Amino acid sequence: MLVKVLSSSYLGIEPFLVEVEVDITNGLPIFTIVGLGDTVISESRDRIRSAIKNMGYNLEPKRIVVNLTPANMRKVGSHFDLPIAVGVMVGMRLVKDYTGILNRYMFIGELSLTGKIRRSHGVISGVLLAKELGYEGIVIPTENLKEASIIEGIKIIPADNLRDVMNFLQNEKVKEYKVPKMEENFVFDIDMSDVKGQEKAKRAIEISAAGGHNLIMVGAPGCGKSMLAKRISTILPEMNEKEIIETTKIYSISGGLNESKPIINKRPFRMPHHTTTSAAVIGGGKVPRPGEISLANNGVLFMDEFVEFPKDVIESLREPLEERKVSITRSMGKVEFPANFIFVAACNPCPCGFSFDDDKCNCSSFEIRRYAKKLSGPIIDRIDLYIEIRRLSEEEMINLSNGEKSLDIKERVKKARDIQIERFGDEKLNGYMSNKDLEKYCHLDSESEKIMRGAIRSLNLSMRAFNKVLKVARTIADLENCKIINKIHLMEALAFRKN
Known part of the structure; x- marks a missing residue:
C-alpha cells in the first residue's frame, strides 16, 4: 500500500515541500529510507519502530520503503520522524484516514522511543510554507506551539504523542489548548545611565541605533567600550511582527529556540569571542547553517577586541556589511542568509592599549602602525561612525550623578526611526x-x-x-x-x- 504524507525541509532558511512516500508490501522485512536524507533521517527507522510499538501498536514484518521527494534535494533534521511514522501506520492499516487529512495537513515532529513527540527545528518555516501553499493546517509538537502561534491564518494542531495524531486522523479531534502569551515589555538589568561620562560615545551610539549605522570604538582598556556597546540594546525600538517572524525563523532552523525562549521578539545581541572561526561568524558547514551575523539579524553584532579576530574573519565581513546578507555556495547550490544587523566593534589603539596616554604607552611607532594595519582600509571604509574614547578624568570617576537614562534616548531613537518609516516604509533605515x-x-x-x-x-x-x-x-x-x-x-x- 502506498501512502503520501506532507512535510517540509529547508535550504538555508527557505522552506520547500517534501512528500513522504511510504510503500508497504509483502517481502523481506526491511525498512529503507531514500531521497537524500542525512544521518539523523536514516536513524529514524529505529525511533519509529520503537515509538509505534511502545504506543501499543503491533508492526507486521513487512517491506517498508520510504522516499522523500524531491529526491534531488538534501533533507536534514529529525522532524521527518512523525510524517514517516504516520505513513507507516496508515499503510499498515493501524489507523485509517477517514476524512482525507493527509491531503490537507502537513506533519512535523521528532519521536522519542516512547511515542512522545518532541520539539523540532524549523517548525515556523513549515508553518509559513503550509500557509503559503494553501494547506488547511499543520500538525506539530506541542512544545513548538508558541513558536508556531505567531503565524495567523492557518490551523495549528499540537500533539503530545502518536496517539494524539492517530485520534486526529480518525475524527479530526483536536485537544483544547491555550496559546501562550508573548512577553511584550522587556526589563533590562543594565541602563545607559550606568555609564559615567563618555558623552560623545553615547551620542555616537544613539546615532547608530537611530539610523542603523555601523560603529567602531577605539580606546584604552577600562574606558567603557564594552559597557557602552552592551547597552545599545536598551535604546533600540521593539521589533515589529515581520522582524519577529524572520528572526525566529533563523533561530528555529539553527536550534536556538527552547522552552524559555520559544520566540525571538527581543532584538538579538550577539557577542562572539575573538577565537571564533570564520564559518561560525559568517555561516557555513557541509550543510550551510546560519552564523553569528545571521543570528544577529534585526539586532546587534558586537565584536570586542576586534583586531584580535583572525584576519580572514575580519575581511569576510566586507560583503555582509555592504549587502546586508551573506551568500554561501556549496556543491548542493547557493544559500542566502539575512544579515541585517547593526555592527559595533571595539578595540585598543595599540598592543598595550595606552597610546592615547603617552606617559603610559610603551609601544614603538612601528608596533602601533602594525597593530593598526590589522584593520584594512576596506573594512574601515564600511564603518559609518569612528569614535576614540579616552579614559575618564578623576572628576568624572568620582562624580556620583547619573547620566541620561536609556528610556529617554530610546524615545528619541524611536521618533527618528518613525521618520524613516514614513520616508522608506519599514524596508530600510538611513544606513541602508x-x-x-x-x-x-x-x-x-x-x-x-x-x-x-x-x-x-x-x-x-x-x-x-x-x-x-x-x-x-x-x-x-x-x-x-x-x-x-x-x-x-x-x-x-x-x-x-x-x-
Whole structure:
C-alpha cells in the first residue's frame, strides 16, 4: 500500500515541500529510507519502530520503503520522524484516514522511543510554507506551539504523542489548548545611565541605533567600550511582527529556540569571542547553517577586541556589511542568509592599549602602525561612525550623578526611526540608503557642499565614505526633526570619521 504524507525541509532558511512516500508490501522485512536524507533521517527507522510499538501498536514484518521527494534535494533534521511514522501506520492499516487529512495537513515532529513527540527545528518555516501553499493546517509538537502561534491564518494542531495524531486522523479531534502569551515589555538589568561620562560615545551610539549605522570604538582598556556597546540594546525600538517572524525563523532552523525562549521578539545581541572561526561568524558547514551575523539579524553584532579576530574573519565581513546578507555556495547550490544587523566593534589603539596616554604607552611607532594595519582600509571604509574614547578624568570617576537614562534616548531613537518609516516604509533605515535615496533626501546647499569638498581633501574620503557621511548627517537631522541637512549636522557627521 502506498501512502503520501506532507512535510517540509529547508535550504538555508527557505522552506520547500517534501512528500513522504511510504510503500508497504509483502517481502523481506526491511525498512529503507531514500531521497537524500542525512544521518539523523536514516536513524529514524529505529525511533519509529520503537515509538509505534511502545504506543501499543503491533508492526507486521513487512517491506517498508520510504522516499522523500524531491529526491534531488538534501533533507536534514529529525522532524521527518512523525510524517514517516504516520505513513507507516496508515499503510499498515493501524489507523485509517477517514476524512482525507493527509491531503490537507502537513506533519512535523521528532519521536522519542516512547511515542512522545518532541520539539523540532524549523517548525515556523513549515508553518509559513503550509500557509503559503494553501494547506488547511499543520500538525506539530506541542512544545513548538508558541513558536508556531505567531503565524495567523492557518490551523495549528499540537500533539503530545502518536496517539494524539492517530485520534486526529480518525475524527479530526483536536485537544483544547491555550496559546501562550508573548512577553511584550522587556526589563533590562543594565541602563545607559550606568555609564559615567563618555558623552560623545553615547551620542555616537544613539546615532547608530537611530539610523542603523555601523560603529567602531577605539580606546584604552577600562574606558567603557564594552559597557557602552552592551547597552545599545536598551535604546533600540521593539521589533515589529515581520522582524519577529524572520528572526525566529533563523533561530528555529539553527536550534536556538527552547522552552524559555520559544520566540525571538527581543532584538538579538550577539557577542562572539575573538577565537571564533570564520564559518561560525559568517555561516557555513557541509550543510550551510546560519552564523553569528545571521543570528544577529534585526539586532546587534558586537565584536570586542576586534583586531584580535583572525584576519580572514575580519575581511569576510566586507560583503555582509555592504549587502546586508551573506551568500554561501556549496556543491548542493547557493544559500542566502539575512544579515541585517547593526555592527559595533571595539578595540585598543595599540598592543598595550595606552597610546592615547603617552606617559603610559610603551609601544614603538612601528608596533602601533602594525597593530593598526590589522584593520584594512576596506573594512574601515564600511564603518559609518569612528569614535576614540579616552579614559575618564578623576572628576568624572568620582562624580556620583547619573547620566541620561536609556528610556529617554530610546524615545528619541524611536521618533527618528518613525521618520524613516514614513520616508522608506519599514524596508530600510538611513544606513541602508541607495544612491538614488541619497540624491533625493541628502541634498546639500552651497555652504554644505563647500564643507564636503574640504572634507574630501583633508580626510581623503572615498565615494563610499562620502556617502556614509551623508547618511549619518541624515540621521542626525532626523534626530533633530529637521527635514533638510544643515551645516551643523554635516559637521557632526564628519567628526565621526577617522582622521
